[in-house]
Amino acid sequence: MAGPRVVIIGAGVVGASLADELSSRGWTEVTVVDQGPLPATGGSTSHAPGLVFQTNSSKTMTELARYTVEKFRSLDVDGQPCFLQVGGLEVATTPERLAELHRRHGWLASWGIEARVIGPDECVELHPLVARERVLGGLLVPTDGLAKGVLAVEAQLRAARARGVRTLGRHEVRDIRTEDGRVTAVVTDQGEVPADLVVCCAGIWGPKVARMVGMDLPLTPLGHQLAWTGPVPALAGQDREAVRPILRHQDGDLYYRDRFDRLGIGYYGHRPMPVDVDDILSVDAADEMPSVMRFTPDDFAEAWTETQSLLPATKETEVEEGINGLFSFTTDGLPLLGESPDVKGFWVAEAVWVTHSAGVGRAMAEWLVDGHCSSFDLHECDVNRFEPHQLAPEYVLARDCQNFVEVYDILHPLQPAGAPRPLRTSPFHARQQELGAFFLEATGWERPQWYAANEPLVEGRDIPVPNDWAARYWSPVVGAEAQATRETVAMYDMTALKRLEVTGRGAAAFLQRMTTANVDKSVGSVTYTLLLDHDGGIRSDVTVARLGRDHYQIGANGNLDLDWFTRHLPEDGSAQVRDLTAGTCCIGLWGPKAREVLQPLADKDFSNQGLKYFRAQRAHIGAVPVTAMRLSYVGELGWELYTTADMGLKLWDTLWEAGQGSGIVAAGRGAFNSLRLEKGYRSFGTDMTCEHDPYEAGLGFAVKMDKGDFIGRAALERRAADVTRRLTCLTIDDPRSVVMGKEPVYDGDRPVGYVTSAAYGYTIGKGIAYAWLPAELATTGRTLRLGYFDQRIPAVVAEEPLFDPSMQRLRG
Template structure:
């Protein structure tokens, strides 16, 4: 098949990879345009130093990098290789960094890439230029190396051209043409090119091109310093371009690579230097590349001083050349991939570094040709993941610059984000401040993690202190709040939960075709169900409450759920979807005394029979109109109570006045996480993602294969009988050995899986870790270990749920 007419904007390392991958899948009516010459088009690919370190805390980013390495190793241009697989070495000069290298070793092991921890002497043996007295140890990834980006572009251009892809250099894009909400082509300075699909791979020019299609990309081009030394005597006579591992000295924001008898030095240690995409000039072959700015020597001075200390052989050399090279940063350090929410047929593949380029090319080709990506889980990379405030220019610039500064920093999983904060606050924010809330951020919301006002609750309780790393952004108050929830009653701010409203005469049928469960039930029903991809992978887990014959409220996981529902709306206008989160709020009232708090405040019947488990009803709580849903993600009797934002503070005060005499507390997210893991409740994006199906994730109960058709049903019927891995509950006896997630799990010496969510269970008195494991290792009682920094933590497979397996407390 020739496929639809596709125009790819940008012939750098991403555009070339996409052209190659998509043409290999049979789409050959493809045109690639670039304002620069080929293969060095003048963007970031043309000056990139090419260092490919695969280690990343994200499984997806590591897998994208691994594919890039594998593909580039197979490419050459007239016998010249596109990848020099010299290995990658990260060194530590501080104890903190050495501990971090153990954590990074855990990630890369969990994701299935070989790596080794080295002593200081072993590091010097691998890279003799390193000053032995400066380092404490290192991490080696043998398959890392140097990508020859321009050669890789040329190799992929040749392959795509042989299949019929057309490449048009020196074609500047002036506009993206459109009609009736659909892309129709691209206007260049040399004429129009008709298209059914346009993919923006313009790199640092991406925001400029995307605006032509009505999109706002949260991307900032930033200058990054790269310098080259003159000849280094210790490297004299080196005939091969690179023989030593690429080197990272992250304690000083530096990296290094060989180039015959010279050395390349990259630095992130300087001030952020953002450049608006509109101000980046076009390519002029009589000028320097547009992505290369003048080298600012003063900014590089600290990097050069540190280099001569770490690599003493450079003391006899000089800096001969340098650039401030532009490349892309985003607000969360992930690429921007996927279709426009507003212009049909317009796609982006942006903010992609050389490290991940070939992987992204494959991912995008699968997504375009097959309708979904089967090789990689792209939920972290989807361009439609952002909330509206995350697209504001002020927010994008601030966060992108901060990410540049922090690129090599040691960051805790709960590390608070920086300015701008606060952005979104619930109606309860003032009361939370009065109670000494410690806030972390969730999608812009200020969300309490614990309350210092509850410190007196700690006295007399057994609340073990976890290890040093787990004790960061933690307080014993977390344990006290969790235990108090089980004992009395607690108020939780659930406002950060995404809330969508689906209305219209076709709403019930529309939702039935998207979800795995039966939601076209009686008014007042609440259903826990799943959204799936066509391949049966979990796209999200949601709750669907039928509040009227033609109105449903959905508890969603984020903007991707809104985007998914919106894309599947019927064209006849019989269904509408809107985000009601900003105008509403929610309190979770949970605990064995929850009914004693709530029932005296209302005339409605909140008895066990009056409002059954997983049912909803409208009520007045005092003077406040609420939608009450009887469900609980902490495993206790109670309700989610929704009202409008203007009534939120009144609802809080009303409930708090009633709860205090009963010993009630207000509790934060730390306690919530502990309690939900004791109950075995999953969290999408952490415990399961697009790559997992419901049966693997232990969510088969949420699937009704006996109902009508829904997206992913056919795939599930094929996958149901072939479950080879499972999300499994592990418990840890040692109270200090709390792990945090993404650690490798071992069966003896063999890495067999990885941890997803983890916390200490303050009710059961054990550490809890959920992990993906092969089915043969999921029998209760199976002894395993978890790799946590430089040690192994003993764990055992446990039956779930760990707390209230009979559901008696929830249904009381």
């Protein structure tokens, strides 16, 4: 089968990879268009230095890079290899960076990439130009290396052409035609190309192409300095392009690669150099190529000084040439993949560097041909992940520039983004400031992590201090707030939780089709359920509250849930979905004294019989109308109380005043995370993703196979009998050994899994880590070890939940 008519805009390394992968799957009605000459079209691929370091805190990005390495190793053009597997070496010149290299080694062990941390002598042995006295150690990844971007383009386009793919160089895209909200053709300066699907792989021109269909693409082209030395005497006679590992000196914002007897030097330490996409020159107007700007030596001066210090042999040469080359940056440093939310058939594969290009080509091909990607979890790369404010030009420019500055920084998992802040504040923000809230950010919301006003609660409590890394963005107040929640009553700001409304005569049938549980229940029911992809993988976990016969409220995880619901709405208009989040707010009132605070204020019965667990009702709390749902992610009696944004401050004040005699406290996200892990509550995107199914994740209870058909049901039937891994609870006795997530789990010396969520359990008095493990190792009482920097921390598989397994506190 030839497949639909596909037009790929952009013949760089991403477009070429996609053409190859699509045609290898039988889709051959594919046309690749580019404004430049093939295979060196003048985009970022044409000048990219080609260094492929696979190390990344993101499992998905590492796996995309691993596939790129594997594929490029198999490619050549007339005997010229497309990949030089010389290895990758990152060196540390400070103790902080050496510790970071151990952490990075942990990621690689977690994701299954061979690597090791080595001493300074071995660093010099591998790369003799390195000054021994400067380095403290290094991280060696033997499978890293140099990708030959233009050769990889040619190799993949040749393979695609052999299968019938058409390639059109020197065709500038002028417009994209649409009809009834669907693409129909790509208009070039040499005529129209009919299309059923259009995939934008235009790189730095991506925002310009996306605008043709009214799509805002949060991408900024930024200049990045790349210089080449003259001949280095110490390299005289080197007859191969590269013999030493590619080298990264992140303390100096620098990287290096061989080019025979010269060195290439890349530098991220200069000022950000953003370029408006409309100011990028055309292929014919550019002196060298459109993606290359004039080199600015003053910006490179510090880099050259540092280079001569780290690599003393360079003192015998000079910088011979350089460019400020344009690359794509995004607000969170991740690619932009997926289909436009508004124009059917218009897809993007943008902000993808050579490192991940072949992996993205495969991922997009699977997504287009099969309707989902089975090889990679793409939720964090989905172009529809952004909130509306995250598409604002001011926001995009500020965050993209920040990501350029931070590209080699040591970043803590909880480290908040910089300006612009604050962006979104709940109605409670003023009161939280008065209580000394320490704010972190959640999808733009200022969310308290703990409150300085609770410092007196710490006195007399056993709140262990974790290790230095875990103690960042932490306070002993976190422990006091967690314990106080279990003892009395606490208020949590849950406004950052995304809230959707589904209405219409077909709402129940629509949600039955979308979710794994039975949500066609009585008015007032609240149901925990899952959204699955067509292959049975988990797309999200949500709560669905039926507030009326044709009216549901959904507690969702983010904009991808809204996008998923919207794409599957019935064509007859019998159901509608809208985002309620900005106009509403939520307080979680939880703890054994929660009813003592709430009932005297309410005009409805909040007794155990009046509102049972996982039920909802509308009520007034004082003068405030609320929707109250009896559920709790901290494992205590209580309710989520929703109201409109204009009434939010009044709700806070009403509860706060009423709770003074009951010892009420405001509590932050630090306590929340500890408490939820004591109860074993999962978090989508951290504990489970699209690559996992409900049975592996311990969420089989949320699947009701007897309710009829739902998305993913058929695939789930096949997966149910083959559970080879499990999300498993581990406990840690040493109170200082609090891990942060993404650490490898070892059985002896063999890495067997990785940590998802972790925290200290202030009720149970132990560290908690959830981890993916082979099913045969997920046996209660088994001792494993967690790789934490250069340590191996003992951890024991525990039966979950760790707290209140009988659910008496929740149901009381």
